[in-house]
Amino acid sequence: MSLTILVVDDEENFRVNTERYLATRGYEVIGASTLQEAREILIKGIADIVLLDVQLPDGYGPNLLYETTQMVFRPPIILITAYGDIDMAVDAMRNGAHDFLTKPIQYNQLEKSIERASEIVTMRRELLHLRQAQKNQNFVAGKNPKMQSVLAMAKRAAEMSVSVLITGETGTGKEVLAKFIHSSGPRANKPFVPINCAAIPNTMLEAELFGYEPGAFTGAEKRKHGLMEVADGGVLFLDEISSMPLDIQAKMLRALEERAFRRVGGLNQVKVDVQIVAASNRDLAQMIKDGNFREDLYYRLKVVDLHLLPLRERKEDIPELVVFFIRQNNMRLGMNVRDVTPRAMEVLMRYHWPGNIRELSNSIERAMLFCNGEVIDLPDLPDLSIHLG
CATH class of the missing domain: 1.10.8.60 (Helicase, Ruva Protein; domain 3)
Known part of the structure; x- marks a missing residue:
C-alpha cells in the first residue's frame, strides 16, 4: 500500500533530509513550510499522514489539530518540535495528535510512529472498501449478459427516478434490486419504504398506503401518515403488487398521475414526490386479460421493465x-x-x-x-x- 506523508516544517534542512529518508523507505512525500501550504494540501485530501512542526512562520502548528477535526478521513498527525513541552504534548494528544516527537529526530523512532499511523490508515481504507462493497455490490449481476443488461437499465432508472416494474420468480432478488435502485440514484439519502401488498389484508391496505384522518373509521382516533407519505422524496417499493385489489389499483394510479392523494376520510390533497418500484412474481399481462389487474396501472408502472432470471x-x-x-x-x-x-x-x-x-x-x-x-x-x-x- 502506497502512503503519502506531508512534512510541515519551516527548517529547510530538516524538511529536505526527512523527505529524502522517507522516500528511501517507499513513501510518497510532500513538503510544506507554512500552515497555509499545509491547509491547501490537506483540502485536496492527498495526505495520509502528517508530520507537523509546532512553531511555523504563520502560526501555531497544533491549530491544524482543531481545523482537521471535521474532516471525514482525518490523517494521523505526528507533532515534531525542538521545544520539549510536556503540557503541550498532553494537550495535543488529547486533541487528536497521533504521536509527539522532539528534535533531533531519531529516525528509528520516527519510523515506528509512522508504522503505527499506517495501521490506522490501512484500517480506514479497508473499512471504506467494505462499506462501498456493501453499498454497491448487494445486487450481483454476474456474467450472464441478460443480467448485466438488467443492472445497466436499473442504474439508468435510478438516475432518472422513473417508475420501475421488476418481475421474476420468488427468490430471484426483486427487493435486493429495488434497494440497489434506491442506493444508486439521487434518492439514496431519502427513505426506502417497502410494503408487501400480499401480506396486508385488503381492508387495511388503503390505510397503510395513504394513511387516514381521525374518525375515518372505528378506532381511528388520530391522524396516521401512510407509507406513500413516509416515502416522500424517496422510493416506495410495492412488493407483490399483483395482490393489490382493483379499487386500490385505481387510487394508486391516480396518486401516481397527480403526485398527490387523499388520506382515508380526508378532503385535502397531500402532495408527494415518490419514485415507485413495483414487483411481481405473477404474469401481470395474463392478469390483465383475466380482468384482475388494471392495464393503465401496468403501463404506468413499467416505464422501465426489469425481468430477473431464475437461478x-x-x-x-x-x-x-x-x-x-x-x-x-x-x-x-x-x-x-x-x-x-x-x-x-x-x-x-x-x-x-x-x-x-x-x-x-x-x-x-x-x-x-x-x-x-x-x-x-x-x-x-x-x-x-x-x-x-
Missing part, C-alpha cells in the same frame, strides 16, 4: 454469488470461511435451485455454520439430492 438459467453466476454470500456472512457472523471445495461447487452448479438465489443464500449460510474449517465441503451442504440435474 437455473444463470448457473454461470453461481460461483460469484457463492463468494458474495461467504463474504457477507463472514462480516455478519464474524467467521473466516475462505472458499468452497471443487466437489461442493460441482453439486451447487448441478442443483436445480427451485428457491432461486434466496435458497442459495440460505444454503451457504447453513454450510458456513456447520463448516469446521475455512473451506466448505460436501458434508457441510444441505441435502441437495432432489432437483439435481
Whole structure:
C-alpha cells in the first residue's frame, strides 16, 4: 500500500533530509513550510499522514489539530518540535495528535510512529472498501449478459427516478434490486419504504398506503401518515403488487398521475414526490386479460421493465454469488470461511435451485455454520439430492 506523508516544517534542512529518508523507505512525500501550504494540501485530501512542526512562520502548528477535526478521513498527525513541552504534548494528544516527537529526530523512532499511523490508515481504507462493497455490490449481476443488461437499465432508472416494474420468480432478488435502485440514484439519502401488498389484508391496505384522518373509521382516533407519505422524496417499493385489489389499483394510479392523494376520510390533497418500484412474481399481462389487474396501472408502472432470471438459467453466476454470500456472512457472523471445495461447487452448479438465489443464500449460510474449517465441503451442504440435474 502506497502512503503519502506531508512534512510541515519551516527548517529547510530538516524538511529536505526527512523527505529524502522517507522516500528511501517507499513513501510518497510532500513538503510544506507554512500552515497555509499545509491547509491547501490537506483540502485536496492527498495526505495520509502528517508530520507537523509546532512553531511555523504563520502560526501555531497544533491549530491544524482543531481545523482537521471535521474532516471525514482525518490523517494521523505526528507533532515534531525542538521545544520539549510536556503540557503541550498532553494537550495535543488529547486533541487528536497521533504521536509527539522532539528534535533531533531519531529516525528509528520516527519510523515506528509512522508504522503505527499506517495501521490506522490501512484500517480506514479497508473499512471504506467494505462499506462501498456493501453499498454497491448487494445486487450481483454476474456474467450472464441478460443480467448485466438488467443492472445497466436499473442504474439508468435510478438516475432518472422513473417508475420501475421488476418481475421474476420468488427468490430471484426483486427487493435486493429495488434497494440497489434506491442506493444508486439521487434518492439514496431519502427513505426506502417497502410494503408487501400480499401480506396486508385488503381492508387495511388503503390505510397503510395513504394513511387516514381521525374518525375515518372505528378506532381511528388520530391522524396516521401512510407509507406513500413516509416515502416522500424517496422510493416506495410495492412488493407483490399483483395482490393489490382493483379499487386500490385505481387510487394508486391516480396518486401516481397527480403526485398527490387523499388520506382515508380526508378532503385535502397531500402532495408527494415518490419514485415507485413495483414487483411481481405473477404474469401481470395474463392478469390483465383475466380482468384482475388494471392495464393503465401496468403501463404506468413499467416505464422501465426489469425481468430477473431464475437461478437455473444463470448457473454461470453461481460461483460469484457463492463468494458474495461467504463474504457477507463472514462480516455478519464474524467467521473466516475462505472458499468452497471443487466437489461442493460441482453439486451447487448441478442443483436445480427451485428457491432461486434466496435458497442459495440460505444454503451457504447453513454450510458456513456447520463448516469446521475455512473451506466448505460436501458434508457441510444441505441435502441437495432432489432437483439435481
